[in-house]
Amino acid sequence: MKEIIYPVRVEFGHCDPAGIIWYPNFFHWIDSASRYFFEQCGVPTWAETTRTMGVIGTPIVDTKAKFLKTATYGENLGIHTSIPEWREKSFVLRYVVRRVNKDGSVDDIMEAEDVRIFAIKREDGKNGIRAVPIPPSIKVLCE
Amino acid sequence: MKEIIYPVRVEFGHCDPAGIIWYPNFFHWIDSASRYFFEQCGVPTWAETTRTMGVIGTPIVDTKAKFLKTATYGENLGIHTSIPEWREKSFVLRYVVRRVNKDGSVDDIMEAEDVRIFAIKREDGKNGIRAVPIPPSIKVLCE
Amino acid sequence: MKEIIYPVRVEFGHCDPAGIIWYPNFFHWIDSASRYFFEQCGVPTWAETTRTMGVIGTPIVDTKAKFLKTATYGENLGIHTSIPEWREKSFVLRYVVRRVNKDGSVDDIMEAEDVRIFAIKREDGKNGIRAVPIPPSIKVLCE
Amino acid sequence: MKEIIYPVRVEFGHCDPAGIIWYPNFFHWIDSASRYFFEQCGVPTWAETTRTMGVIGTPIVDTKAKFLKTATYGENLGIHTSIPEWREKSFVLRYVVRRVNKDGSVDDIMEAEDVRIFAIKREDGKNGIRAVPIPPSIKVLCE
Numbered sequence: 001m002k003e004i005i006y007p008v009r010v011e012f013g014h015c016d017p018a019g020i021i022w023y024p025n026f027f028h029w030i031d032s033a034s035r036y037f038f039e040q041c042g043v044p045t046w047a048e049t050t051r052t053m054g055v056i057g058t059p060i061v062d063t064k065a066k067f068l069k070t071a072t073y074g075e076n077l078g079i080h081t082s083i084p085e086w087r088e089k090s091f092v093l094r095y096v097v098r099r100v101n102k103d104g105s106v107d108d109i110m111e112a113e114d115v116r117i118f119a120i121k122r123e124d125g126k127n128g129i130r131a132v133p134i135p136p137s138i139k140v141l142c143e
Numbered sequence: 144m145k146e147i148i149y150p151v152r153v154e155f156g157h158c159d160p161a162g163i164i165w166y167p168n169f170f171h172w173i174d175s176a177s178r179y180f181f182e183q184c185g186v187p188t189w190a191e192t193t194r195t196m197g198v199i200g201t202p203i204v205d206t207k208a209k210f211l212k213t214a215t216y217g218e219n220l221g222i223h224t225s226i227p228e229w230r231e232k233s234f235v236l237r238y239v240v241r242r243v244n245k246d247g248s249v250d251d252i253m254e255a256e257d258v259r260i261f262a263i264k265r266e267d268g269k270n271g272i273r274a275v276p277i278p279p280s281i282k283v284l285c286e
Numbered sequence: 287m288k289e290i291i292y293p294v295r296v297e298f299g300h301c302d303p304a305g306i307i308w309y310p311n312f313f314h315w316i317d318s319a320s321r322y323f324f325e326q327c328g329v330p331t332w333a334e335t336t337r338t339m340g341v342i343g344t345p346i347v348d349t350k351a352k353f354l355k356t357a358t359y360g361e362n363l364g365i366h367t368s369i370p371e372w373r374e375k376s377f378v379l380r381y382v383v384r385r386v387n388k389d390g391s392v393d394d395i396m397e398a399e400d401v402r403i404f405a406i407k408r409e410d411g412k413n414g415i416r417a418v419p420i421p422p423s424i425k426v427l428c429e
Numbered sequence: 430m431k432e433i434i435y436p437v438r439v440e441f442g443h444c445d446p447a448g449i450i451w452y453p454n455f456f457h458w459i460d461s462a463s464r465y466f467f468e469q470c471g472v473p474t475w476a477e478t479t480r481t482m483g484v485i486g487t488p489i490v491d492t493k494a495k496f497l498k499t500a501t502y503g504e505n506l507g508i509h510t511s512i513p514e515w516r517e518k519s520f521v522l523r524y525v526v527r528r529v530n531k532d533g534s535v536d537d538i539m540e541a542e543d544v545r546i547f548a549i550k551r552e553d554g555k556n557g558i559r560a561v562p563i564p565p566s567i568k569v570l571c572e
Contacts, residue, residue, distance in 0.1 A: 304485070304486065308460075309456065310454075310457045313456050314453045317452070342447070343447065345496075347495070347496060348493070348494060348495045348496065351492050351493075352490070352491045353490060353491065356557070414499070
């Protein structure tokens with residue numbers, strides 16, 4: 001199973017009056033990490049897959065997350081990203097947000113899993129999008 | 144069970160290149176809705192509870208969310224917030240993000256539940272915070 | 287000269303470890319206030335002006351801002367918005383971010399002016415947008 | 430004059446429904462670039478300068494910015510940061526946001542200048558902060 005690490009530098013402005021990361025920022029980074037995962041696996045941009053197979057992206061269906069330790073600015077995090085499960089028309093992305101401390105020890109700060117789909121625009125004239133079966137040409141690059 | 148509605152006006156800048164709310168923004172609003180809930184129930188500010196009982200706030204422990212429909216700018220949402228479950232040292236906040244359409248119909252856009260604690264600073268000289276039993280004087284205002 | 291007030295409730299998550307509004311958030315609100323100004327003056331949505339006159343919105347050209355006082359969460363601000371100057375192909379939006387204190391006194395927290403254009407898509411096949419002369423039908427609603 | 434480059438990867442979530450960077454995000458990055466500048470010049474953290482000389486940071490006094498070209502996700506930017514002017518109790522930070530294109534050409538996307546102070550907490554019992562003369566030990570590292 002491929003794992004890609006998306007690097008994050010925690011900045012002053014990511015932190016709240018308690019001096020720690022304001023938790024919605026984790027979802028900012030996770031959304032970027034999900035796109036970065038596909039990019040690093042060699043999947044073309046969504047602009048290109050839109051042209052070639054109609055796939056406009058991977059909208060989120062649901063998410064769950066646990067906040068394990070706090071982190072603050074000046075720290076560097078890595079978002080370890082993988083796809084542990086492929087279903088027929090959806091898949092699970094898993095993220096572990098990890099901090100490497102100055103003494104070399106490692107802390108898991110947060111972990112999350114979300115379910116996403118490969119989406120195309122509806123062809124029936126109705127507004128909106130719908131899920132398509134997992135494209136084999138994408139799956140093979142990400143396993 | 145008390146329910147408080149936190150109003151949100153969806154702005155252009157909340158939306159992504161797909162023209163819909165960029166999902167981390169839901170967590171921005173949910174975090175605000177959680178504080179607004181306590182305020183509307185008559186709970187003093189955390190600055191005041193810090194002085195009177197040491198409680199510095201309600202940090203998040205975990206969250207789960209489902210994204211049901213998309214929404215876009217120009218729309219008005221209400222985040223329906225309640226506390227469906229009280230445990231010994233934590234509690235569950237539930238959020239339903241609802242849109243009232245121009246024809247009067249209602250759409251559930253997103254729903255989430257998070258687990259939070261009432262936190263005080265650790266007294267043992269160690270850095271960090273710890274959970275305290277639910278303060279009865281706060282609980283009675285929120286039920 | 288019309289003045290429209292866009293209301294802002296300052297939330298915990300808008301503030302930084304110094305406990306005050308993290309200044310980029312002022313630009314979030316100012317961008318929303320600029321759209322709100324047109325809406326309250328009766329200008330149709332950009333989606334509609336795109337159809338009727340090709341105008342897709344009012345992109346920003348430059349901005350300048352002064353930060354006068356700090357503000358924090360739990361406070362309510364009003365962004366007083368007006369158009370003090372119309373040029374041939376651009377216009378100036380002025381914003382004063384004002385706080386009404388509990389004793390009724392008023393503080394100016396921040397002020398800004400930006401220059402914007404009414405933009406249409408380039409017709410010459412090149413990517414991008416270009417400014418058009420100020421549409422009289424919009425100007426008359428905003429003066 | 431020292432110049433430090435803060436790298437930015439433009440993500441999907443930084444862009445608006447027009448498909449381009451939502452301009453308040455430039456100020457997010459500029460604020461991070463200002464801190465990064467001092468760090469790369471060898472200035473201790475504000476936590477340390479608070480202990481050694483009372484300096485808690487460099488709050489912003491005013492800013493001005495020009496938006497020159499649009500940019501979008503998938504692009505890499507560098508924020509070229511320098512201090513072109515030192516005054517008695519304030520200084521000017523200059524930022525040029527530059528994109529290196531795939532053909533090696535370079536585009537200036539945005540430029541900004543802000544005025545900042547070195548701040549300490551007021552000693553007169555009043556709430557708030559005040560500017561101190563530029564600390565020579567910091568200035569010498571940044572020139």
